Amino acid sequence: MDLSSLVLCVLFEVLAVNCQEEAQERIVGGYAPVPHSIKYIVSIQTTQRQHLCGGSLINKYWVITAAHCNIGVNKMMIVAGDYSLTIYEGTEQEILPQLLFPHPEYNPTTTNNDIMLVKLRAPVYLNSYVSIALLPRQGASIAVGRLCRVSGWGYTSPNGGQIPSTLRTVMLPIVSTQQCNSSGSFGGSITENMLCAGFSTGGKDACQGDSGGPLVCEGRVYGLVSWGRGCADAQFPGVYTAVSKFRRWIDNTIFSYYSRCKND
Numbered sequence: 438m439d440l441s442s443l444v445l446c447v448l449f450e451v452l453a454v455n456c457q458e459e460a461q462e463r464i465v466g467g468y469a470p471v472p473h474s475i476k477y478i479v480s481i482q483t484t485q486r487q488h489l490c491g492g493s494l495i496n497k498y499w500v501i502t503a504a505h506c507n508i509g510v511n512k513m514m515i516v517a518g519d520y521s522l523t524i525y526e527g528t529e530q531e532i533l534p535q536l537l538f539p540h541p542e543y544n545p546t547t548t549n550n551d552i553m554l555v556k557l558r559a560p561v562y563l564n565s566y567v568s569i570a571l572l573p574r575q576g577a578s579i580a581v582g583r584l585c586r587v588s589g590w591g592y593t594s595p596n597g598g599q600i601p602s603t604l605r606t607v608m609l610p611i612v613s614t615q616q617c618n619s620s621g622s623f624g625g626s627i628t629e630n631m632l633c634a635g636f637s638t639g640g641k642d643a644c645q646g647d648s649g650g651p652l653v654c655e656g657r658v659y660g661l662v663s664w665g666r667g668c669a670d671a672q673f674p675g676v677y678t679a680v681s682k683f684r685r686w687i688d689n690t691i692f693s694y695y696s697r698c699k700n701d
C-alpha cells in the first residue's frame with residue numbers, strides 16, 4: 438500500500454468513527470439500544486405515518502400512553518415491533534385503535550393525570566420483536582436515586598431539530614418530588630401523580646416526541662414521559678406520570694370495557 442492510500446484509509450477510519458458518534462446523540466444524551474431489545478415500546482403515529490408519541494404494550498389489546506398524545510381515535514395508528522422509523526424492517530405491526538380512554542381527570546393546564554389507555558382493534562402478535570411491559574402495583578413507590586430507563590423516538594437535542602429515525606434510550610435517576618418542587622426547579626407544579634427523573638448536571642433527558650413513552654424501573658413501567666422545561670437542563674428534570682398511582686384505574690378501565698361488551 439502506498440502512502441497516499443494509507444492516509445486515505447486512516448482518514449476514512451477517523452471519519453467513520455466520528456460519523457458513528459454523531460449518530461449516537463439521540464433521546465438527549467442517550468444511545469441506540471440493540472435493535473428490538475426494547476420490545477414493549479410502540480410508536481404512536483398519525484394515519485399519515487408521522488411519529489407523535491411513544492407508548493407501551495401492556496397486553497395484546499391495550500397500550501398505555503400519555504393523555505396529551507390524544508389526537509383522536511380516527512387519526513391515530515399504533516406501530517409495534519419498530520426500531521427505525523424510516524426503514525421497513527419487516528418486524529413492524531401496524532394496528533388501528535378502537536377506543537381511547539384518556540383519564541377523565543386529565544388536566545391539560547396542569548398536566549395532572551396525564552395518562553391514557555388505547556384499546557386496539559386487533560391483537561398484536563407477540564414474538565421476538567414484540568412483547569408486553571409489566572406495571573407496578575397500585576401505590577408502589579420507587580426510591581429516589583434509583584436508575585430507570587427511558588426510551589423513545591423523540592428529539593435528540595434540547596433545541597428540537599429532528600426526530601431521530603431509530604429508537605434511543607438513556608438511564609436516569611429518580612429525583613425526589615421535594616427537590617423537583619423546589620423554588621430553583623418546578624416550584625410546586627409537581628403533583629403526587631407525577632415523578633421526576635434526571636441528573637443534577639442535566640445532559641440526559643427525554644424530549645419532545647418521547648411523550649407517552651415508558652420510564653422503566655426494576656422491570657416495570659413506573660413513569661410515562663409527560664412534560665418538562667426544555668430538555669436535559671440541569672435545573673429541570675423530566676416529569677413523568679406516576680403510573681403506580683393509576684394502577685387501579687388501569688385495571689378498572691380494562692375490566693369495565695370487557696364487562697360492558699358482555700352486556701350488549
Ligand code: ARG
Nearest residue numbers: 643645646647648665668675
Ligand atoms: N411533552 C413532550 C412530548 O409531547 C415531552 C416532554 C418531555 N420533556 C422532558 N424534558 N423530559 O413529547
